[in-house]
Amino acid sequence: MEGTKPVNKKLAAVLSGGAVLVLALSGCSSSDDGDEKLNAWAKQVCDAVQPQAKKIEAANNAIKKEASDNSTPAQVQEADSQAFQDMSDAYKAIGAAVSKAGAPDVENGEKKQQDAVKELNAISASYASLKKQVDELDTKDQAKFADGLKDVAAELDKLSKSGNDALTTLEEGEVGQAMAEQASCQRASAPVSAPATNG
Secondary structure: OOOHHHHHHHHHHHHHHHOHHHHOOOOOOOOOOOOHHHHHHHHHHHHHHHHHHHHHHHHHHHHHHHHHOOOOHHHHHHHHHHHHHHHHHHHHHHHHHHHHHOOOOOOOHHHHHHHHHHHHHHHHHHHHHHHHHHHOOOOOOHHHHHHHHHHHHHHHHHHHHOOOHHHHHHOOHHHHHHHHOOHHHHHHOOOOOOOOOOO
8 A cells, every 4th residue: 555655755845845944044155255253153153053954954864765665654654753853953953053153243133143043943843843743643544644644744835835034034145145154054055965076
């Protein structure tokens, strides 16, 4: 029986969209005239974000792997539950890192920082509630489990579309430029599997 397979594939597809959020935390453009205070702030945040970005990516990959394997509902439940837990922890840690770094030295820095922390904590809470939802699914009944997974996928879809406006706002202008200067932020946005080219 393959009732859960298409649903779990959908879950994996939706999750790939969710990974965009972490990548928003890594600037791409770069400028040389950053100020020192802002660069120090960006380095602190980027260094803290990088391991969490890897954790989120690993969680994404774990769900994708279950989607492609012929996994039983119980295996899918276990993998998804762990992945959501990891994501919840990672976003909470990113929120804590942004909070600990303090306000960036830019106009409205404090408000931007507080909004971003609030948003990261809300995302963390959403993943925690998805984990709870997955944990409560009935793995003994494949049809029921597939239905339950559909609900989880719908919630996840909403979460990935809810956007990360506060993070985007935090990273506008000078902050984004300072973050782009940080090696750890540049690395966070590169796919782990791609080899570095020296050219």
